[in-house]
Amino acid sequence: MTTAMAGGAGGADALRRVRLTLAYDGTDFAGSQRQASGRTVQGELERAAGELHGEPVSVLLAGRTDSGTHALGMVAAYTVRTRLGPQVLARALNARLGPDMRVLGCEWAAPEFHPRFDARSKLYRYRLWVAEHSHPLVRRTAWHVRGPLDASAMREALGALVGERDFGAFRSSGSEVRTSVRRLLRARLGRRGRLWTFELEGSGFLRHQVRAMVGTLLEVGRGRLQLEGFRAIVEAARREAAGPTAPAHGLVLVRVLY
Amino acid sequence: MTTAMAGGAGGADALRRVRLTLAYDGTDFAGSQRQASGRTVQGELERAAGELHGEPVSVLLAGRTDSGTHALGMVAAYTVRTRLGPQVLARALNARLGPDMRVLGCEWAAPEFHPRFDARSKLYRYRLWVAEHSHPLVRRTAWHVRGPLDASAMREALGALVGERDFGAFRSSGSEVRTSVRRLLRARLGRRGRLWTFELEGSGFLRHQVRAMVGTLLEVGRGRLQLEGFRAIVEAARREAAGPTAPAHGLVLVRVLY
Numbered sequence: 001m002t003t004a005m006a007g008g009a010g011g012a013d014a015l016r017r018v019r020l021t022l023a024y025d026g027t028d029f030a031g032s033q034r035q036a037s038g039r040t041v042q043g044e045l046e047r048a049a050g051e052l053h054g055e056p057v058s059v060l061l062a063g064r065t066d067s068g069t070h071a072l073g074m075v076a077a078y079t080v081r082t083r084l085g086p087q088v089l090a091r092a093l094n095a096r097l098g099p100d101m102r103v104l105g106c107e108w109a110a111p112e113f114h115p116r117f118d119a120r121s122k123l124y125r126y127r128l129w130v131a132e133h134s135h136p137l138v139r140r141t142a143w144h145v146r147g148p149l150d151a152s153a154m155r156e157a158l159g160a161l162v163g164e165r166d167f168g169a170f171r172s173s174g175s176e177v178r179t180s181v182r183r184l185l186r187a188r189l190g191r192r193g194r195l196w197t198f199e200l201e202g203s204g205f206l207r208h209q210v211r212a213m214v215g216t217l218l219e220v221g222r223g224r225l226q227l228e229g230f231r232a233i234v235e236a237a238r239r240e241a242a243g244p245t246a247p248a249h250g251l252v253l254v255r256v257l258y
Numbered sequence: 259m260t261t262a263m264a265g266g267a268g269g270a271d272a273l274r275r276v277r278l279t280l281a282y283d284g285t286d287f288a289g290s291q292r293q294a295s296g297r298t299v300q301g302e303l304e305r306a307a308g309e310l311h312g313e314p315v316s317v318l319l320a321g322r323t324d325s326g327t328h329a330l331g332m333v334a335a336y337t338v339r340t341r342l343g344p345q346v347l348a349r350a351l352n353a354r355l356g357p358d359m360r361v362l363g364c365e366w367a368a369p370e371f372h373p374r375f376d377a378r379s380k381l382y383r384y385r386l387w388v389a390e391h392s393h394p395l396v397r398r399t400a401w402h403v404r405g406p407l408d409a410s411a412m413r414e415a416l417g418a419l420v421g422e423r424d425f426g427a428f429r430s431s432g433s434e435v436r437t438s439v440r441r442l443l444r445a446r447l448g449r450r451g452r453l454w455t456f457e458l459e460g461s462g463f464l465r466h467q468v469r470a471m472v473g474t475l476l477e478v479g480r481g482r483l484q485l486e487g488f489r490a491i492v493e494a495a496r497r498e499a500a501g502p503t504a505p506a507h508g509l510v511l512v513r514v515l516y
Contacts, residue, residue, distance in 0.1 A: 025394040070395060090391070100394045133348070136283040136358045137328060137510075141395060252395075 013081040019109035022074040025100040027140050032065040048096035053080050062115040062256040068248035073255040075115040121203050123254040126214045128196040143250035149221035157220045157230045158187040168237030170212035208245055216243035271339040275371050279363035280332040285398050290323040306354035311338050320373035320514040326506035331513040333373040379461050381512040384472045386454040401508035407479035415478045415488045416445040426495030428470035466503055474501035
C-alpha cells in the first residue's frame with residue numbers, strides 16, 4: 001500500500017464513514033442479518049472488513065433479506081479509521097469475500113449516514129418463470145410457475161396496492177412492528193417471453209410483504225381470486241385472508257434510494 | 259400410467275424416434291459428451307431414459323459443449339419402444355434429472371432423424387460482464403472483463419468473420435477434423451448496460467471456435483490488436499496467431515436449426 005493511495009491525508013489514518021453498495025446471490029446465505037450460526041451477508045462483510053482493517057467492525061445494512069433472496073444494490077455502512085481510498089477498499093474487501101458476494105461501489109458518507117433510517121425508498125423485483133418446465137439457468141433467481149396466468153388481472157390488482165395503506169394482510173405472521181402502514185410508490189408487471197417481472201418500489205416493506213403480495217397476486221392470475229376479493233383482502237388487513245407467501249429465491253433487492 | 263396416455267395405439271408399445279430439446283446449466287457437468295468418468299449431459303440423459311424405459315438407451319446430441327458451457331436449446335434423439343406420449347415422456351425424464359438439466363420439449367421425429375447431421379446451423383451466445391467488479395448473479399453465465407472495450411472495433415472485426423472461410427485460426431489445438439472451413443451466417447455484438455452479448459450463428463463450429471474468436475475479439479476491443487492484424491490472423495488460419503480462448507462459462511448454445 002503506497003501513501004499515494006491515501007490521498008491528501010499524506011498516509012495518516014482518517015476516520016471514515018464507509019458506504020458500500022453490495023450485490024449477492026442469496027442462495028448460499030442464511031439471510032442478510034447476522035445470526036448466532038449460519039453464513040450471512042452481514043457476518044461475511046464484518047469478517048472481511050475486520051480482516052482488512054485489523055479491528056472488529058460493526059456493519060449496518062439498509063434492510064433485511066431472507067435466505068435465498070438476492071441483492072443487486074444493498075447498501076451497507078460502517079465507520080473505521082483507514083488510510084485506504086474507496087476504490088482500493090472495495091477491491092480489498094472483494095478479495096476477502098466469496099464469489100457470491102461483491103462490493104460494487106464504495107464511497108465516503110457523512111459520519112451520521114444510516115443506510116436504513118436515511119433510505120427514502122426501496123425497489124424490489126420478483127421474477128416468475130411461467131412455463132411447463134422449470135429452467136436450469138434461472139432456477140435460482142425466478143419462481144417457476146405453470147400457466148396460464150392472466151397478466152391483465154394481476155396488473156389491475158397491482159394497481160389496488162399503490163398508495164399509503166395498511167399492508168397488514170401481507171405482514172409476516174408473528175411480526176411485531178408497531179404499524180403495518182407503508183407507502184407503495186410504484187407497482188408494475190413486465191413480461192419478456194416467459195420471464196415475468198414484478199417491480200415494486202415502496203417507502204418501506206414489512207417482513208415478507210413482497211413475497212406475500214406476489215403469492216396473493218398469483219391467486220388473482222390463476223383466476224382463483226377476483227379483483228373484488230383481492231381488494232377486500234387488502235382492506236381487511238389481516239394476514240389469514242391473503243394467499244401463500246411466494247418463495248424467497250424469486251426476489252431481488254434492486255436498489256435503495258436516498 | 260393409463261392407456262389413455264398412449265394415444266391411438268391403444269396401449270401397445272410403438273417404436274419412436276424421440277427428439278428432445280434440452281436446457282442445462284453447464285457448471286456442474288464435465289461437458290456434454292459421455293466419458294469414462296464424470297457427470298455429463300449425455301450420460302445423465304442416458305441414465306434417466308434407461309431408468310424410464312427399463313432398457314439401455316443410446317442418446318445422440320446435436321453437438322458438443324465443454325464443461326461450464328450452457329445450453330438453452332440443445333437437441334438430442336434416441337429410439338425406443340414406448341406407449342408414452344411426448345408430454346408424459348418429457349415430464350417423466352425431468353423427474354429423473356437434476357434441477358440443472360431440463361427437457362423443455364419432446365416430439366416424435368422421423369426414424370432417421372439425426373440431431374447432428376441434420377442440423378442446418380447453430381446459434382451460440384457469448385456474454386461478457388464488462389465492469390470493474392464481477393457480478394454474483396451472472397458469475398456462472400458471463401465472463402467478467404474490465405473495460406474499457408471498444409465495441410465499434412469489435413463489431414468491425416466481427417464483420418470480417420462472416421461468410422464461408424477457413425477458421426483454422428480458431429480451431430482447438432490438437433483437433434483432427436478434416437477441414438476447418440465453416441460458414442458463419444451471422445455475427446453481432448449487442449449491449450444491455452454492462453452485459454455485452456456476442457451472437458454467432460454458423461453452419462457448424464470447430465471445437466473451441468467461438469471461445470477462441472471471442473478471446474481474439476477482446477484483443478481488438480482492448481486496442482491490442484488492430485482490424486488489419488485481426489484480418490491477417492483470420493487469413494493465416496493458424497492457431498498460434500490468434501488470441502487466448504475465452505472461458506467456457508460465458509458460452510450458451512441457444513438453438514439448433516434444422
